[in-house]
Amino acid sequence: MEKIKFVIDGKEVEAIRDQCVLDVARQNGIYIPGLCYNPEVKFSGGSCRLCLVEAHQAGRMSLVTACNYPIREGLEIKTDTSLVKRIRKGIIELLLARVPDSDVIKELAAEAGIDEPRFVKDEGENYHSKCIACGLCIQVCEEVVGVSAIAMLNRGPDKTPGTPYKKPSEVCIGCGACAYACPTDAIPMEDNGDTRKIWGREFKMHLCSVCGKPYIPEAQIDWIVKTTGKDRVFFDKCPDCR
Amino acid sequence: MAIDIQKVDEIVFGYEQSKESLLPILQDFQREFSYVPEEGIKRLSDIFGVPESRIYAMATFYKAFSLVPKGRHTIKVCMGTACHLKGAPFVVEAIERELKIKPGQTTEDRRFSLETVNCVGTCALAPVVVIDEDYYGGSTSENIIKNLKRYT
Amino acid sequence: MEHTKISTIEGLNKYREKILESKKNELPTVFVCGGTPCLAKGSRQVFEAFKKEFGAQGLTGSVELGIKTTGCQGFCNKGPLVAFADKDIVYMGVKPEHVPEIIEKTVKKGEVIESLGYRDPQTKKWATEYSRIPFYGHQKKLVLKDVGQLDPAKIDDYISRGGYSALAKAFSMNPDTIIDNIEQSGLRGRGGGGFPTGRKWRSCKAIKTDVRYVICNGDEGDPGAFMDRSIMEGNPHAIIEGMIIGAYAVGSNQGYAYIRDEYPLAIENMKTAIEDARGLGLLGKNILGSNFDFDIKISRGGGAFVCGESSALMRSIGGNVGEPRAKYIRSVEKGLYDKPTVLNNVETWANVPLIITGGVQGYRKVGTKGSPGTKVFSLAGKVVNTGLVEVPMGITLRELVFDIGGGIPKGKKFKAVQTGGPSGGCIPESLLDLQIDFDSLSDAGSMMGSGGIIVMDEDTCMVDVAKYFITFLVGESCGKCTPCREGLRRMLDILTGITEGRGKQGDIELLEELCDVLKWGALCALGTSAANPVLSTIRYFRDEYEAHIKEKRCPAGVCKELITYRIDEDKCTGCTVCAKKCPQKCISGEKKKPHTIDASKCIKCGVCKTVCPFDAVIVE
Structure with missing residues (x-):
């Protein structure tokens, strides 16, 4: 991994070539707002446009999104200009x-x-509730969970995350990763006793054999067992009681 | 509406099992069934191992696809710049009044579906209306209604 | 001709000689235009009439060689057009009943039928020679040279006119020399951006990789643009030849042609051309004994304007929703399937064989220093002559609109010309002497775009035009980034308000602010250039915006909420046609006496104005 130096807000900073500006800025305590990017999710970012910064390179200036702009030699970033x-x-x-x-x-x-x-x-x-259509939920479901129960549907102003035909998804495992990842807390997820409701579908929750707390949807256990081969017994106890 | 699943399979298995085939397969669905049926998306998802949500998203993104069955005849009113300047909005309104549907809708008897399209590239004929495969140049709110009568 | 694979360059030359030999001593081939406008005007019937008459008049030889359907011959509003091989004759408005005379006189004896030519509206004189018809006389056909002179579905036609000789020449050159040639020719991307093609190829070649791709962007989506369609329909082999040369130069073995779904004939002709080229061994393994392998797949678009954007197009080929991605790493580095990719537009590819054949100096003889070569435009809107034209770069807009286009119909006044589609702008009369090239159009707040030229007259409302383009873009925005998804619909709200009489002070400034956000903040070129139609109309036609906002008046008489229909008593003869056709039944009056419109019921549908034979309906 090639280390290079670049300048951000007048300060010379070290980074790995092609690392994104936002990660390095945050590591160096420079605040740049941003909602749609999550460093754990490879294909996130680029849509909310809040992390726009000035990139000066080879005598040219452009506004770029810090969350996916690759750092290369000779780059200077300005995060707080009037533009x-x-x-x-x-x-x-x-x-x-x-x-x-x-x-x-x-x-x-x-x-x-x-x-x-x-x-x-x-x-x-x-009415969009709180959804800014940034698409992070979709990427989490696809990349992190590996289920792709939801997708960004339609186009233009009608773009919205959802399940096919707005029906309860058959493949959703009720894990709620989309709701946890949502930057504006826009995905309704109701945990009620031993059931969880999300994307219009109800999931039966698994109870911890020790404390009795409902802590994970049965469907999620099935999914993990199926994809990783983990022993089902592992899920008897909740993380707190393990 | 029941869909001949054998037809679906014929289409799907006619293509190489690659993501590049998704768009052409959906196009074939559209041509065969006059829409992209839910059963088709499900079957395609199963065979190709591509999430249903992804295929459904494509069907909602591209304008070539309809999720509901189309009428026997499709009226495409060109909304290109030249057609707009030469009165295409009047032509659309006249058809709306005559058929009592808006663009994107189908008449109750499923005789016509009305669409507005961006540019069919025959600007010399503006305003242009394409009914099925027939191009009608110089369309007006007057003559288009007569031309509709040719289609049953 | 029998199609067996040609395996060497000499083989190709021999094959060409054989075709030419078989054509000798024949009467001139008749070319019936098969472009869509001509087809709509009945050219197929003309073609059938020729076939029938061919036998009836006892002509010997093959009908297939004698009568051909061609791609667009250009002068679309005068169709159906008929031309003749190697003869300076063009006939217009040809009907099946003209066919016997044409065969009798022109085909058999070489005589000209004046009355089927072009009649100058001023001098009333007839002309049948291209050079004497202003629409053709001012053009310079290089890319379109063969369009209209061959059957696009016959590879032999293309080869007989020298086709694939540029490829043969390219194979005798070093790939880097080819790139040098393209770079020195100054060819710039004809899709609109004007990026130097040679530099693009060189950057792609410079990346170390196992796989590279070349792509032909045939997703021509600008409303009012049909140049690429005409080339794909009319001479697909020129594009394919250009792609093979490009692939050979950069070292790619797989090409894609992404073609707009709305162009079925273009898809069909490209498909046939690719199959035929494969059949002759011009695509596939070891092309012409060069040890170079290359093939082309066709991808049909799904009806999304944004897929004309290169990164969205590549996502679409890969079976995804066509959303653009940030191009901070360019597609020559990471393009289709993250592999280095050269993407050029249809017309750009069709220029490549010309450069290889004619050489750099030859190519640069035409056009300007910064924008060499020609540009194909589609000329439409409120202009007398509409159609497909090819002119040298550097020609002025005035020449294009008035000399070639014949000016504005019905004696109306010119107002503006729109170039560059939804990414372009409106250029006013004061800039008509602007030379057309990539840079001057950008300086004027528009852009070359792919080449749609829409002429607007005094009856065009410029606020309505801005609203039209923003409506278009709202429908075509992919919705991924905030400025484009949210900003455009807010602009549309404001523009709708203005055109419906709800405009208020500060609206223009708010529009300008939104344009600023889009220009700097949007993800892809669709968004960053979306401000152009609004900004250019504000810049040059601010008075029209102000008339709408302050006086609640639409000077051009277009915006429904701000106009009324009435009948001119002096012109109305009381023929009652309007009263019969009025869908609201709100026109009344006695027979043979002037009629009146009940403004309270009128829905301003324009039917009365359309049907009135006496031009008595006034819009104010």
């Missing part, structure tokens, strides 16, 4: 009009100095 702030503010205002109920977005808007969006807030048929 960056202006475009980021514009994006936050658009998101605020889309999901006015999202606390995460409201907080970002307050930071950027936006009280109210200048656009009509989405409501009624157009």
Whole structure:
């Protein structure tokens, strides 16, 4: 792994060639906002556009997303210029009009100095709950869980995560990874006694043989046993009681 | 609607089992059944081992596909720039009034499906309406209604 | 001709000689235009009439060689067009009943039938020679040279006109020399971006890899553009030849042609051409004894404009939803299946054989220093002559619109010309003397785009045009990134408000702010260039926006909510046609007396204006 140096906000910093700007910035305590990127998920990022920064290279400047911009020799990054702030503010205002109920977005808007969006807030048929359509849930389900129960459906303004035909998915294992990964807490997951409801389907939860707590969907145990060959006995106890 | 699953298999097994074949297979579904049936997506998913959600996402992304059966005749009103300037919006509205459907919909008797399309590339004929395979150039709110009568 | 594999360059030359030999001493071949507009106007019936008459008039020889259907001959609004091999004659508006006379006079005796030619609207004089018809006379056909002069479904036609000789020449060259040639020719990507083709090839070649791909982008999605369609339909082998040369130069063994689903004939002709080339050994293993293997697969698009964007196109080929990805690592490095990939547009590939055959100097003789060569445009909209044209780069918009296009119909005033489709802009009259090349159009706030030229007259509302393009883009945005997915629909809301009389002060500025966010913030070129139609109309036609916003008035009389229909009493003869056709039944009046429209019931459907034989319906 080739180590190289580059400049971020005037500071010379070391990085691995082709590592993304956002990871290195965070390691160095430089704050860049961003919602759709998760370093654990290879194909995440690039969609919310909140992590835009100025990239100066070979005498040219462009705005790039820090979450997937590869660091190479001679790169200089500026994270806090007036251009960056202006475009980021514009994006936050658009998101605020889309999901006015999202606390995460409201907080970002307050930071950027936006009280109210200048656009009509989405409501009624157009209501997106808190979903910013960033697609992270989809990537988690595909890459991390390996199930692909959900996908990004439709296109343009109608783009939305969902199951085929909006029916309860036959392949979903109820693990809830999508809900945990969601940056705006937009995926409803209800745990009620020994059942869990997510994506319109109810899952029976497995109870810990020691403390009696429902802690994992039976379907998820089946999936893990099937794909990894792990002994089913392992799941008798919850992580706390193991 | 029941779908001949044998037809589905004929199409699916006619292709190399590679992701590159997904789009052409869906196109064949569309042509064979006038839509992409749920059974077809499920079967394709099973045979190819590609998640159903992924195939379904493709069917919702590309405009060539419909998830509901189409009418016997498809009316495509070109919405290209030249057609727009020369009055295509009037033509669409006239068809909407006549058939009482909006673009993307099918008449109750399944005689017609109405679509607006981006540009069929025959700008010299603007405004153009394509009904099935027939191109009607110089369409107006007036003559298009007469032309619809040729299709039963 | 019998099709057996040709295994050497000499074999190809011999094969060509044989074709030419078999054609000797025949009467001139008749070319009936088989472009879609001509077909819609009945050219198939003309073709059938020729076939029938061929025998009836006792002509000997093969009908197949005597009568051919060709690709688009260009002058689309004058179709069906008929031309003749090696003769400077073109006939327009040909009907089956003209066919016996054409065979009798033109085919048999070489006589010209003036009345089937072009009639100049001013001088009323007839012309049948290309050079004397302004639409053709101002053109420079290089890429389109063979389109309209051969049957695109016959590989022998292409070979007999020198086809695949550029490939033969390329095989005698070092691959790096080919790249040098392309680079020195100054060829720039005809798909719109204008990126130097040679540099693209060189970058791809420079990457160490086991596999490289070449792709032909035939996903021509700009509304009002049909150049690539015409080349794919009219001369597919030129594209294939260009691709083989490119693949040989960069070291690729697999090509893809991604073709728009809405172009069935283009798909069919490309498919036939690929199969025929394979049949002769021009695709496949060890092409012409060069030890070089290459083949091409066709991918049919699924109806998504965004797939014209290279990274989305590559995802689509791979069986995915066509979403673009960030191109921080370019596709020449990591393209299709993450392998180095050269993607060029249809017209770019078709330029390649010309450069190899004519040499760098020959190629650079045409066009400008920064943009050598020609450009194929599709000319449409409010212009007298519509069709497919090829002109040298550097020609002015005025020449294109007025000399070739014949100006604006019905004596209306020119307002603007739109280039570059949804990524381009509207150029006003004051810039009509602008020379067309990649750089000057960008400077004017538009872009070359793939070559759609839409002419707009005084009856065109520029706010409506901006709304039209944004509507288009909202429908075609993939929805992956926030600025494009959210920003465009907000722009559309504002533009809709303006055109419906709800515009308010600050709307223009808010539009400009959104344009700024898209330009800098969007993921792919669809989003970053989406501001152009709005910004260019604000820049050059701000007064029209202001008339809508401040005076609630649409100067061009287009925006429904801001106009009314009435009948001119002096012109109305009381023929009652409008009253009968009005879907609202809101036109009344006595027979033979002027009629009136009840504005309270009128839905502004425009039917009365369309049907009125006396032009008495006024929109204000």
